[in-house]
Amino acid sequence: MLTQDQISTIKATIPVLEEHGVTVTTHFYKTLFEDYPQLLNLFNHVNQDTGAQPKALAYSLYQAAVHIDRLEAILPVVHQIAHKHRSIGVKEEHYPIVGEYLLKAMQEKLDLSADDPIIEAWGATYEIVADVFIQVEKEMYEEAPWEGFKNMRVDKKVRESDEITSFYFVPEDGSKLPGFKSGQYISVEASIPGEKYKHIRQYSLSDAPGMPHYRISVKREESPQGIVSNYLHNQVEVGDVIPMSAPAGDFTITETDKPLVLLSGGVGLTPLLSMYKRAREVQPDRPITFIQAVRNENVHGMKEEIQQLQQDDHIKHIVSYEKPEDINAGDLHGLLTKETLAAFLPDEGEYYLCGPEAFMRAMYNELQELGIPADNISYEFFGPTMTLAES
Structure with a gap:
């Protein structure tokens, strides 16, 4: 457990992380890969080059600091990240290495000594959070149908x-x-x-x-x-x-009596199509609304497959082409708006979003403005784990 002084110290670093967090995490990854280049076999190189991974890690550090006195609040994000760790092969022995280089990056970029109370507090915090990851991932490895x-x-x-x-x-x-x-x-x-x-x-x-x-x-x-x-x-x-x-991830469909709403942007349709098929199989009477946002007809994947599944009155499939080549193609044209969404959404339901980050942020905000509770909205990023609700 952290002491009250350590908790206060961590909270005091929140403004510093807001301003310098990405600088710290960028330096962390740079020095880590210089000394342990073999880890590049695990990590996404593109997310390093674009800065997406350092940004996501900085956000995780910030969230840990904000919730330091109630770390249970970040458990959902821990589970999302742990699924990805299990999927790529992150193991218990990696955590001490990561902790060492993360604390060194903080020291070097924030100009702190190794015995500074900030470094000591973050060292203790890292040990707690790392232990949670290790235990969660251990269970996931044991439950996986095959190893590696x-x-x-x-x-x-x-x-x-x-x-x-x-x-x-x-x-x-x-x-x-x-x-x-x-x-x-x-x-x-x-x-x-x-x-x-x-x-x-x-x-x-x-x-x-x-x-x-x-x-x-x-x-x-x-x-x-x-x-x-x-x-x-x-x-x-x-x-x-x-x-x-082996399959991983906790962005999964729940079987309830509430209407199911699937909202995809581009290739974000892939997990939602699996959900769509599953729901039709096990809950054939469940109302489903599947709204696809696509640039145009030429990049619309699985169009015929989805259309063949739409055979019941309680299933709605709406296609919105941002810039259609044929003016008669699709059901809607242009970007999805709050008004166009409201015309198709049920009075209540469970909502699943997947697509590009900008699309999901826009849809999440539109749904919130339409009064959809955050607890009824699930989503998944194709990339480093972030959240829509707090970022």
């Missing part, structure tokens, strides 16, 4: 749109695939020719549980951010083998 990365063979490759291609995977050893929860993701480990380190990326499972395959539907991104997606699109073919971790 399992070789999976590409059984089918399907072009879904100008940007999205689906990959169907089956175990190379012929074993039966374990189930997963709709909304979960897997990590693929890509050994790309010419690259010194491996690249790990998470992709949502886009088909329903219980199928003889795992399906991911990958959007081709621009380089360098899209180094893995371009590798999958351009170089991976049917019969190739890709290492994959």
Whole structure:
């Protein structure tokens, strides 16, 4: 347990973290990877280059400081991050290394000595938080259907749109695939020719549980951010083998009597499509509203697949094209607004959001203005863990 003096010291660093947190975390990652370059086999290089990962870590430190006297408030975020750690292979032995370099970064960028009360307080805080992560992740590793990365063979490759291609995977050893929860993701480990380190990326499972395959539907991104997606699109073919971790993630559908509302932007449809299929299977009478925001018809993935599923009056599928090429295409044109959302939303429901960060922030704010309680809104970022409610 932290002492009251340590708690007060941590709280006093909140303004410092607001101003210098990203500077500290950027320096932390730089020095960590200089001395432990092998960790680049685990971490997303692009998130380092763009600053997304240092920003996310700085935000986590800030949240820990804000909630230092009630750390249970950040447990939901801890579980989200722990799922990603388990998915990429973060282990207990990594935590002392991370703690050492994080405290060194604080010392160097905040001009503090090793025995400064701030460093001592943050050292004690890190030990507590790290122990929580270690225990949570230990349980996740024990519950995972396989350890580490399992070789999976590409059984089918399907072009879904100008940007999205689906990959169907089956175990190379012929074993039966374990189930997963709709909304979960897997990590693929890509050994790309010419690259010194491996690249790990998470992709949502886009088909329903219980199928003889795992399906991911990958959007081709621009380089360098899209180094893995371009590798999958351009170089991976049917019969190739890709290492994959077991399904992970807590962005999962709940089976209640409330109407289900799925709100996707672009390739954010992938976990929501799995949820859509699952809900139709186990709750065939549950009202569903699936609203897709897409740039135009050419990049609209899985359009026919979703349309074929829409066979009941209690299911609504609305497509909004931001800039359609055909003026008659889709149900709505332009960006989704509070007014257009209000025309299709049920009086109450459970809401699931997934898509680009800007899209999710806009939709979250619109739903809040429409009076939707935050507890009824679930979402997932395709990237380092953040929150919509407090950032």
